[in-house]
Amino acid sequence: MGLFPITRTTTPKPKPADDALSFGKALTDHMFLMNYDEGKGWHSPRIVPYGPISMDPATTVLHYGQAIFDGLKAFRGSDGQIRLFRAQRHAERFNTSAKIMCMPELPVDVIRQSFEALVAVDQEWVPHKPGTSLYLRPTVIATDVMLGVHPAHSYLYFLILSPVGSYYKEGVKPVKILASDTHVRAVKGGLGEAKTAANYAASLAGQRDAEAAGYTQVLYLDGVQRKFLDEVGTMNIMIRIGDEVITPPLAGTILDGVTRNSALQLMRDWGLRVSERPISIEEVMQAGRDGTLREMWGTGTAAVVSPVGTLGYKGENVVINGGETGELTQKLYDTITGIQYGRSNDPHGWTSVVPAEAA
Template sequence: MTDIAITRTTSPKQTPPDESLSFGKVFTDHMFLMNYEEGKGWHDPRIVPYAPFTLDPACCVLHYGQGIFDGLKAFRGRDGQVRIFRGPDHAQRLNRSAHYLCIPELDPALVEESFRALVEVDERWVPSLAGTSLYIRPTVIATETFLGVHPSHSYLYFVILCPVGAYYKEGMNPVRILASDQHVRAVKGGLGAAKTMANYAASLYGAEEAQKAGYTQVLWLDAVEHKYLDEVGTMNIMMRIGDEIVTPALNGAILDGITRRSTLTLLRDWGYRVSERPVSIDEVTAAAKAGTLEMWGTGTAAVISPVGELGYKGERYVINGGVTGALTQKLYDTIIGIQYGTSNDPYGWAKPVRRG
C-alpha cells in the first residue's frame, strides 16, 4: 500500500451538535489530495488541512465539465466503532465513472484507503445520534489549463467529509415525486450511468419545477419514448407490484446504485421474486389505482425513501395509503442495522475504520 503523508491542522474546528446536522453544510478539518500527470501517473497521496483550491481560470473542468464524484458514508455504532459502508464498491464505481469521462483510472485499493485514512484522521467528526453519519465525497477534476475540447493531461483527486443528518426534511416519512414527461436527465449512450457533474446539472431545471409544484423529487422517464422509468434525481427507484419486486434494468442511462445493489441482494435472499426490467409509467399508475403498489427509492444519501405520492400528467396517485409500506420499512431497518453494526452483516459490507 502506498504511504499517505499526513499534515494535521493546527486549528481544529468545533464539531457541531448532532441534533443540528442537515446535509452537506459543514465540513471536517482535513481532506485527501492526490495528483495525476501524464507520464507520471497518480502520485503524492496526502492528507492536509481542509482549505480552498486555487484553479486557473482556463482550467479544463471549469469549461468542459470533465469531472466525476461518488458518495458513501461512515457510521458510528452504539459500540463506538466507526464503519464505512461498501467502500470497495464505491471505489470501483468511481473508476467506472472515470472510464466514461476519459479520466485515468485510480488504484481501487488506494481509493479505499483514502476513505479509511481520512475518516480515521477526522474520526471525532463522526456523529453518534441515530440517523446521522459522516458523508464521504471522493471527486476527480481535470486540471490542465487550456481551451479546446479534448481530455485533460492532468487531474486532481480529492476527498472531503461532512457530518450529516437526514437528506430529506421528511426523514423516513413518505416523499412525493413527480414523473416528468417534459424534461430529460440522460439518454442511453450518454453519461447517465456515470456519476458526473453534468448529469446533476441536467436535472436542476426539472427538479425546480417539481419542487414549485409541491414535490420532493423528479422521477425521470426514458429520453426516447418518455414512457419507461429511469431513476429519481438522487436515488434509484424500486417498487412492489403485487407479488413482484420491480426496478428498472441498468440500461446505460441509470446509475448503478450501491444501495440499489444492497436492496436487491436482501430481497433475493429473502425469497422475493425480483425483476430488473423496463417498467412503464402506465404500469405503475395502474398498480397505484388498483392499490397493489408499494414504492421506494434507494440511495446513499437517504438509504431507503418511501414514496407516498406520485404525480403524472396532472394526476396525483396516492401510494400505499400515503404511509410507509412494511417491506420498505424492513429494508430500511435491515440496511441501517448493518451500517450501524446493530444487526448481523453476513455480506461484510460495513468495514471498521481502525485496523486490527
C-alpha cells in the same frame, strides 16, 4: 503507496451538535489530495488541512465539465467502532465513472486507503446519534490549463468529509414525487451511468419544477420514448406491484446504485420475486388506480431508502399504501441501517471497520 503524509490543521473548527446536522453543510478539518500527470501516473497522496483549491481560469474542468465523484458513508456504532459501508464497491464504481469520462482510473486499494486514512484523522467528526453519519465525497477533476475540447492530461483527486443528518427534512417519511415527461435526465450512450457533475446539472430544472408544483422529487422517464421509468432525483426507484418488486434495469442510462444493489440482494435473500425490467409510467399509474401498487421507494446513499407516498403524473395523483411507509420499505431501511451501524448481522461482508492506525 503506504502511509500518507499528514499536515494537521492548527485551527480546528467547532463541531456541530448531532441534533443540528443537516446534509452537506458542515465540513471537517482535513482533506485528502492526490495528483495525476500523464507519464507519471497518480502521485503525491497527502492529507492536509481543509481549504480552497486554487485554479487558473482556464482550468479545463471549468469549461468542459470533466469531473466525477462518488458518495459513501462512515457510521459510528454503539460499540464505538467506525464502519464504512461497501467501500470496495464505491471505489470500483468510481473507476467506472472515470472510464466513461475518459479519465485515468485510480488504484482501488489507494482509493480505499484514502477513505480509511482521512476518516481516521477526522474520526472525532463522526457523529454519535442514530440516523447520523459521516459522508465521504471522493472527486476527480481535470486540471489542464488550456482551452481545447479533449481529455485532459492532468487531474486532481480530492476527498472531503461532512457529518450529516437526514437527507430529507421529512426524515424517513413518505414523499411526493412528480413523473415528468418534459425534462430528460439521460439517454443510452450518454453519461447516465456515470456519477459525473453534468448529470446533476441536468437534474436541476426538473427538480425545480417538481418543487414548484408541491412535490419533493422528480421521477424521470426514459429520454427516447418518455414512457419508461428511469431514476427519481438522485436515487434509483423501486416499485412493488402485487407480489413483484420491479426496478429499471442497468441499461446505460441509470447509475449502478450501491444501495440499489444492496436492496436487491437482500430481497433475493428473503425469497421475494424481484425483477429488473423496463416498467412504464402507465403501468405504475394503472396499478395505483386498481390498488395493486403496494409500495414505491427510492434507494441511494444519502437517504438510504425513501418511501414514496404520492405519485403525480399529468395532473393525476395516486396515493400509495394510504400515504404511509410500506412494510417492505421499512424492512429494507431497518436492515440496511442495522448493518451500517453494526447492530445487525452482515452476511455479505458489506461493512469494514476503520482502523485507528489507518492514518
